[in-house]
Every structure is written in structure tokens, then in C-alpha cells.
Amino acid sequence: MDNLDRGILDLLRQNARAGYGDIGSVIGLSASAVKRRVDRLVADGVIRGFTIQVDPTVDGMGTEAYVELFCRGTVAPEELFRLLSGIQEVVDASTVSGSADAMVHIRARDIAGLEAALEKVRLAPNVDHTRSAIVLSRLIQRAAD
Template sequence: MDNLDRGILDLLRRNARAGYGDIGGVVGLSASAVKRRVDKLVSDGVIRGFTIQVDPAVDGLSTEAYVELFCRGTVAPDELLRILSGVPEVVEAGTITGSADAMVHIRARDIPALEAALEKVRLAPNVDHTRSAIVLSRLIHRATE
């Protein structure tokens, strides 16, 4: 990857529907050269796919929380993945440093649905307890993938 590829990626992150000619005009390449580079970035696995992002509120998922997950003993990331994959309201999760074992981002229709999702997580055999923070308003959201 070179600086031209990085420039193409930056432009596609801002607008995945941008035309190759428009991108080429910014980075200084022809439309066909941009297409070849994008095709190579896709075949190399740098670009994993093209997608849309829908406002979660449109899908009725306007309630969200960040949940610290505390486990009993040592739990492998694969086990956490298995536990959390079974809860469709979990939209992101990762193991973290600090006293909690994982941070989980949950989206639900409303508070009762959020509570039901939390109960699914808490009932897993290796989960000791959780600590939740409900999001009141989103201030910044940058798509990184």
C-alpha cells in the first residue's frame, strides 16, 4: 500500500459510493487506475466489503448501553465470544484491560428490551456481574471499518 491507496481509502471511508472518476480527480489518477487499485485492495483483503450504515433509531434500536462484563476466574476470549454471540442486541464487544474482562455495546428497542438482553448476558455460567452505563446522547461517531 502506498499513499495513493491510503488516499483512495480515506475517500471511500467518507463516501463509499464515490465514483472512480471523482476519486481519481482528488488523488491524481484516471478512473480506470482507481478501479484497478480498488480491485487490488479488495482482492488483498484490505477492503473487506462495501456496506451502508442505517441509523439504528430507524430500526427501532434507539436505546443503547455500554456494559462492563466481569467474569469468574479466567475466561478465554473464545468463550466470551460464544456467550455474547448468542445475544443479538450485542452490537460490539471486546476484551479490555482493567478490572472488567470485556466491554460490551448493546442496542435495544427500549429499557425493558435492554434489561432482557442484560439478563441473557448475566445468566451465562462464567459471568459474575455487569456494570452498565446507558447512553443519553451520542456526541461523536466515526466509522472506522
């Protein structure tokens, strides 16, 4: 990857629908050269896909919480993945350092839905307990790379 590739990525992050000609005019390449570079970035796995992001409140999923997950004993990340991927309300999950074993982001339609999703997590065999923080207002949200 060179500086031109980085420029293409920066512009696509700002607007994934930008045309190759528009990108080329900014970074100094022809539309066909930009297309070749984008195709290579896709083939190399640098660009993983093109997508849209819909405001979750439009889909009625406006209640969210971050949940620290504490497990009994040692639990492999693969086991946590298996457990959490089966719960539709889980939109993001990561293993973390510190006292918790994982951090889980849950979205639900309302508090009752959030509580039901938390119960699914808590009933898993290896889960000891959870600690939740309900989101009151979102201050910054940047697109993931």
C-alpha cells in the same frame, strides 16, 4: 500500500459510493487505475467490504448501553465470543484491560429490551457480574475502519 492507496481509502471512507473517475480526479489517476487499485485492496483484505450504516433509531433500536462484563476465573476470548454472539442486542464486544474482562455495547428497543438482554448476559455460566451505563446522548460517532 502507498500514498495513492491511502488517498483512495480516505475518499472511500468519506463516501463509499464515490465513482472511480471522481476519486481519480482528486488523486491524479484514471478511473481504470483507481478501479485496479480498489480491486487489489479488496483482494489483499485491506478493504473488507462495502456497506451502508442505517440510523439504529429508524429500526427502533434507540436505547443503548455500554456494559462492563466481569467473569469468574479465566475465560478465553473464544468463550466470550460464543456467549455474546448469541445475543442479538449485542452490537459490539471487546476484551479489555483493567478490572473488567470485556466491554459490551448493547442496543435495544426500550429499557425493557435492554434489561432482557442484560439478563441473558448475566445468566451465562462464567459471568460474575456486570456494570452498565445507559447512553443518554451520542456526542461523536465516527465510522469504524
